Amino acid sequence: MGYPARLRAMSKQLRAQPSQLQNTASINCSPLSMLTVKKKSDLRQALQNARLVGQKIGLVPTMGNLHEGHLRLIEAAVANCHYTVVTIFVNPLQFGRNEDINNYPRTLELDKRLLKKSGCDLLFAPNNSEMYGFTDFIKTNMIGSSLTRNHCGKTRPGHFEGVATIVTKLFNLILPQHAYFGLKDFQQYRIIEQLVADLDFAIQLHGLPTVREGSGLALSSRNSRLSSKQRQIAPALFEELQQTERLIRQGNQEYRQVESEAKHSLSLRGLKTEYFNICNARSLEMASQNDTDLVILAAAFVGDVRLIDNITLTI
Structure with missing residues (x-):
């Protein structure tokens, strides 16, 4: 089992x-x-x-x-x-x-x-x-x-x-x-x-590692407060993280622009973004083009439920 x-x-x-x-x-x-x-x-x-x-x-x-x-x-x-x-x-x-x-x-x-x-x-x-x-x-x-x-x-x-x-x-x-x-x-x-x-x-x-639902939504005690409709919206946060990871792996290093586009996309999908930041995975400072170990950190609200998630990657 x-x-x-x-x-x-x-x-x-x-x-x-x-x-x-x-x-x-x-x-x-x-x-x-x-x-x-x-x-x-x-x-x-x-x-x-x-x-x-x-x-x-x-x-x-x-x-x-x-x-x-x-x-x-x-x-x-x-x-x-x-x-x-x-x-x-x-x-x-x-x-x-x-x-x-x-x-x-x-x-x-x-x-x-x-x-x-x-x-x-x-x-x-x-x-x-x-x-x-x-x-x-x-x-x-x-x-x-x-x-x-x-x-x-x-x-x-x-x-x-x-x-x-x-x-x-x-x-x-x-x-x-x-x-x-x-x-x-x-x-x-x-x-x-x-x-x-x-x-x-x-x-x-x-x-x-983060444990996820089948939809990709990261498990959290706060998920119990999501309505059925909000549960359909919430996986968009991880999907946007994955899309950002793909862009970076394809060579896009215009990190601030990528972040801005991700926030806009989340807004269109019904999430209110608190932050969406591409960072140095050790210092957690905003990433520059010289950084190789990265973490994409994100927090967003679905209704009044605050979700956080991240993806790490090496380029």
Whole structure:
């Protein structure tokens, strides 16, 4: 059975058996059951037990509402590590003033059941006060690098500082040897790569390819908010990325003109483009004709649903 079919079968089975939840009240490191903890102290105790028996720890940070893309990350962690930790935390620091955190989909009970079937050993699902204290503010946060200046960093000020802060906290709490992220959030991955290098975290990062629907639409928790009509429109973002890639491979290096034409095409197809940028894949600065490793980064709205996607290429 292929992975998408396996996921659908798993989800259907779990929805049909909502009562079969394991008791996670006690702390143990049994590979036959998944432990769920909400407190940092319980997390540290469980991980200390894992380290005492020499287990290599893999981390998959998420905000929940798990989909096949998340499960691919977990599958990779389970295959490569002795002990897999998944975190579910909708991080308020990475939501801007005009972004409604309350609209972010939350499906914790279904997520737990999917995780138990996936081979996850420990789920850390803290609340805001556990991670940041009993206020809406944190007194110390991570300051963004030059990688945060443009693209999502420009249109969502403070977003990547919030991402860097929560990722740093999770790295410090969990001390994994390996951490797994999806490359759909390419800018985020590059920022975390730089964070790991700059702060000397002894962590090997793994960036896994974007998982897509049959239409080409990149999987995202936000896709659940798309109407049936919007789902017909949304794949245009990836199609435009592919068309831009073809133009570049054919030798077109008039990058600003290509970007402008892509934005116009998306507008005609019913998307409101936030940005569509051809960049150096390392610096994330706007690409010049001397660059050979490129990434095409794009964000666009379908209605009020914000989509991001990218394609990398070498010329």
